[in-house]
Amino acid sequence: MIDTSNVLNKRYMNKQFFNIISLVFFTYSGFVFSQQLSKNNVDGDSSVTVTFSVVGDVMCHSTQFNYALREDSTYDFKPVYRKIKKYFDNSDVVIGNLETVVAGKDIEYSGYPVFNTPEDFLKGLKYAGFDILVTGNNHSYDHQKKGILNTIDFIRENGMKNTGTYKSQEERDSVQLFEQSGLKFALLSYTYGVNLYRIPEKNKFLVNRINPELIKHDIEKAKSKGADLVIIYFHFGKEYARTENRYQRNIVDKTIGFGADIILGAHPHTLQPVEFYKTVDANIDTGFVAFSLGNFISNQRWRYSDGGTVLNFSVTKDFKTNTIKLDAVRYLPIWIFKGVTSWGLEYLILPSDIAADNSYPSYFTEEDKELMLQCYNDTKELMESRTKYIVLDSIDKSAYRKWKIEQEKFISFIAKIPYKPDNPKSFVVKADSLEFFNQKD
Numbered sequence: 001m002i003d004t005s006n007v008l009n010k011r012y013m014n015k016q017f018f019n020i021i022s023l024v025f026f027t028y029s030g031f032v033f034s035q036q037l038s039k040n041n042v043d044g045d046s047s048v049t050v051t052f053s054v055v056g057d058v059m060c061h062s063t064q065f066n067y068a069l070r071e072d073s074t075y076d077f078k079p080v081y082r083k084i085k086k087y088f089d090n091s092d093v094v095i096g097n098l099e100t101v102v103a104g105k106d107i108e109y110s111g112y113p114v115f116n117t118p119e120d121f122l123k124g125l126k127y128a129g130f131d132i133l134v135t136g137n138n139h140s141y142d143h144q145k146k147g148i149l150n151t152i153d154f155i156r157e158n159g160m161k162n163t164g165t166y167k168s169q170e171e172r173d174s175v176q177l178f179e180q181s182g183l184k185f186a187l188l189s190y191t192y193g194v195n196l197y198r199i200p201e202k203n204k205f206l207v208n209r210i211n212p213e214l215i216k217h218d219i220e221k222a223k224s225k226g227a228d229l230v231i232i233y234f235h236f237g238k239e240y241a242r243t244e245n246r247y248q249r250n251i252v253d254k255t256i257g258f259g260a261d262i263i264l265g266a267h268p269h270t271l272q273p274v275e276f277y278k279t280v281d282a283n284i285d286t287g288f289v290a291f292s293l294g295n296f297i298s299n300q301r302w303r304y305s306d307g308g309t310v311l312n313f314s315v316t317k318d319f320k321t322n323t324i325k326l327d328a329v330r331y332l333p334i335w336i337f338k339g340v341t342s343w344g345l346e347y348l349i350l351p352s353d354i355a356a357d358n359s360y361p362s363y364f365t366e367e368d369k370e371l372m373l374q375c376y377n378d379t380k381e382l383m384e385s386r387t388k389y390i391v392l393d394s395i396d397k398s399a400y401r402k403w404k405i406e407q408e409k410f411i412s413f414i415a416k417i418p419y420k421p422d423n424p425k426s427f428v429v430k431a432d433s434l435e436f437f438n439q440k441d
Contacts, residue, residue, distance in 0.1 A: 065111075093180055094131050137191050137266070140164070232255055277289065298336065339365070
C-alpha cells in the first residue's frame with residue numbers, strides 16, 4: 001500500500017510557519033493528526049484531497065548508465081532528479097512507466113534494443129519520489145520471465161510498488177488496490193505487446209496485454225473491492241506520433257464505456273493531446289485521457305522526444321456523501337538536459353518553463369537555450385491544443401499551493417475548526433457543463 005500517514009510524512013512544510021504551540025504539539029500531533037484524520041474518514045464526516053503526479057516513459061539507455069558510473073563501480077542516478085524532486089515532494093502519489101528491465105548484474109547491462117538496467121536506477125527513482133512504477137510495456141519481456149520477476153523484486157526491495165507485470169496468476173487476478181489518505185484506487189496497466197519473444201501460454205499472467213474483455217473484468221473487480229477511483233495506464237500508439245491513432249481511440253472509447261475514471265498513455269515517446277470526457281458508470285462525473293505523456297528520462301535527443309510533462313491532478317473524496325470530485329488538472333513542462341555542469345557529465349530533468357522567463361542555468365550553451373525554449377513551446381501548444389481546462393504549472397506554484405494547504409490542515413486540527421482548503425490558481429470541474437471556476441485566492 002501507499003504510505004497512508006498523510007501530510008506529515010511526505011508533503012512539504014515550511015518550518016517557519018510553526019510557532020511555540022506547534023513545537024509543543026509537533027511530536028504528539030504527528031501521530032494523532034494522522035490517526036484523527038483516518039478516524040474522521042471512517043466516520044464519514046470529512047473530506048480528503050489526494051494529489052497525483054504522473055509521467056511517461058522512464059528509460060535507461062547505455063549512455064545514461066555510463067554517465068552514472070562511479071569510481072567504486074556503483075551507479076548514482078539520483079542527481080538526475082535533483083531539480084524535479086521538489087515538485088514530486090508536493091504530491092501524494094507519483095507514478096511513472098518503467099520502460100526498461102532490471103534483470104540483475106549477472107546479465108550484462110545494456111540499452112536499446114534489449115534493456116537491462118542497473119538496480120541503482122531504481123534507487124534514483126525512489127529518491128525522486130516515485131511510489132508506483134508501471135512495468136507492463138513492450139520491453140517487459142526483454143529478459144523473459146527472469147527479467148520480469150527480478151524487476152518486480154528489485155522494485156519492491158527499493159520501497160515502491162508496480163503494476164502491469166506479475167509474479168503469479170493469483171497476483172494478476174487479485175486486482176490490487178492502493179490506498180492514500182483513505183482514498184482507494186486501482187491502477188491498471190496494459191500493453192499492446194512485447195518485443196522479441198513469445199510468452200508461453202502458461203506464463204501469460206506475467207504481462208497484462210490490451211484485451212477489452214480483460215480490461216472490463218478488471219475494472220468491475222476493482223470496483224467490487226471498493227475502489228474509489230480507477231486509473232488505466234496503457235502502453236500503446238505509434239512511436240514518435242504526436243496524435244493518437246485509430247487503435248488508441250478505439251481502446252480508449254471502450255475503456256470509458258467500461259467505467260474508467262482516468263486514462264493515461266505512454267509508448268510514443270512524444271506528447272499526445274489531453275481530452276476531458278463525461279464518464280460512464282464511474283465514480284467521478286468528469287474524467288480525462290492523456291494519450292501519451294512523452295518521455296520523462298531517456299537519451300532520445302531529437303525534437304518532441306527530448307522532453308515531456310509531469311501531469312498533476314487532484315481528486316477530493318467526501319466521506320459524508322461518498323462522492324469523488326476531480327479538481328485541478330495541471331501540467332509541468334520538462335526538458336532533459338545532457339551536458340556538463342559543475343557535477344560533471346550528466347543528465348538532468350529540468351522544468352522547461354524557465355525558458356519562458358529566460359532564467360537559464362549558467363551551464364547552458366546557446367544551443368541548450370534554443371532547444372529548451374523549443375521544447376517548452378511545443379509542449380504548451382500540444383497540451384492546450386484540445387482543451388482550455390488544463391493549467392500550466394510550475395515548481396514554485398506547486399510548492400506554495402501545498403504549503404498553504406498544510407498550514408490550514410494543521411490549524412484546523414489544533415483549533416478544531418472546519419477545514420476548507422485555499423487552493424490558489426486552481427480550478428474545479430463542474431461535471432455537467434465542464435465549466436471551470438477560479439477559486440478565490
